[in-house]
Amino acid sequence: xxxxxxxxxxxxxxxxxxxxxxxxxxxxxxxxxxxxxxxxxxxxxxxxxxxxxxxxxxxxxxxxxxxxxxxxxxxxxxxxxxxxxxxxxxxxxxxxxxxxxxxxxxxxxxxxxxxxxxxxxxxxxxxxxxxxxxxxxxxxxxxxxxxxxxxxxxxxxxxxxxxxxxxxxxxxxxxxxxxxxxxxxxxxxxxx
Numbered sequence: 770x771x772x773x774x775x776x777x778x779x780x781x782x783x784x785x786x787x788x789x790x791x792x793x794x795x796x797x798x799x800x801x802x803x804x805x806x807x808x809x810x811x812x813x814x815x816x817x818x819x820x821x822x823x824x825x826x827x828x829x830x831x832x833x834x835x836x837x838x839x840x841x842x843x844x845x846x847x848x849x850x851x852x853x854x855x856x857x858x859x860x861x862x863x864x865x866x867x868x869x870x871x872x873x874x875x876x877x878x879x880x881x882x883x884x885x886x887x888x889x890x891x892x893x894x895x896x897x898x899x900x901x902x903x904x905x906x907x908x909x910x911x912x913x914x915x916x917x918x919x920x921x922x923x924x925x926x927x928x929x930x931x932x933x934x935x936x937x938x939x940x941x942x943x944x945x946x947x948x949x950x951x952x953x954x955x956x957x958x959x960x961x
Contacts, residue, residue, distance in 0.1 A: 777810070778895075781828045783947065793936070794802070795937075800834050810934045811828045813858075816937055823888070827961045828843060830842035831846055831860070832845045832846065832847065832848060832957050832958060833845040833947065833955035833956065833957045835947065835949055835952040835953050835954070835955050836952060837873070837911060837951055837952045837953075838863040838951060839868070839870055840861065840864060840866025840867075840870070841863075841865075841866065841868050841870050841872075841873075841885070841923070842862070842863040842865055843860055843861075843862055843863075843931070843952055844860050844861050844862075844888060845858060845859070845860040845870075845947065845950060845955070845957055846859050846860050846861065847859045847860075847960070848945075848947075848957045848958065848959045848960065849959070849960055849961045850940070850959050850960065850961035851961065853936050854932065854936065855907060855934050855935060855936060855937055855960055856895065856904075856935045856936070856937050856938070857913075857932060857933070857934050858895075858932065858933045858934075858935070858947065858957070859930070859931070859932050860922055860930075860931055860932075861928045861929060861930050861931060862928065862931060863927075863928045864918075864923040864924060864925050864926060864927050865926075865957060866925060867925050868924070868925060869922055869924050869925060870922065870923050871921070871922050872888065872920040872921060872922065872923060873950070874888055875892065875950045876888065876889065876890050876891075876892055876893070876894075876916070876949060876950055876951065877890070877891040877892050878891050878892025878950060879892070880892075880909070882912040882916050883906075883908070883912070883913075885912070886912065886913045886914065886918065887918060887919065888918065888920045888921065889913075889914045889916045889917065889918040889919075889920070890906065890914070890916035890917060890920075890933050890949065891906050891908075891914035891916055892906075892950040893906055893916070893933050893947065893948065893949045893950065894935075894947075894948045895935050895938070895945045895946070895947060895948075895949075896912055896945060896946040896947075896948060897938045897942050897945050898945075898946065900938060900939065900942055900943065902938065904935045904936050904938065905935070905936075906933055906934065906935060906943075907935060908935045915934040916931070916932065916933045917929075917931040917932055917933075919929070937959075938955050938959070942959070943958055943959050943960075944956060944957075944958055944959075945957060945959060
């Protein structure tokens with residue numbers, strides 16, 4: 770059930786990002802610039818795993834990189850404020866080590882409600898130092914964290930895409946600190 774919900778939420782987010790990208794691409798082509806349409810489709814296909822062009826490679830640098838144990842990295846690629854009143858943080862786990870690694874169970878945190886739903890990123894928080902607030906991962910009505918779930922192991926050199934959703938800080942807040950159990954903390958910038 771939680772995998773079905775997570776997949777459904779992930780599909781909705783992908784559809785939302787694709788729709789937003791297409792809308793921006795269409796708006797930028799308003800003065801007859803049909804030559805920009807291939808760029809828009811290349812950007813949309815990039816999310817589906819195609820090889821990036823040299824120009825796209827420059828924008829692929831992560832917003833932040835959190836270091837874990839034994840070469841496990843959490844690379845944050847975007848932190849987007851959404852109209853629904855939440856922030857979606859996207860990224861990927863990357864195994865820079867030479868051996869297969871187990872994703873730490875501590876990532877889910879220690880809250881009873883989250884513990885009963887298995888391995889997740891439910892222990893992550895966004896910290897707004899200026900506003901002196903901490904934002905915890907959102908949950909659905911059954912208490913499941915709105916993050917990637919079912920994480921187990923990661924092979925050497927492998928990457929696994931992940932997402933986390935938080936309540937949105939005030940629009941004046943763009944710089945926050947992402948904290949994930951067993952990883953170093955890192956500042957990220959919220960866009961949108």
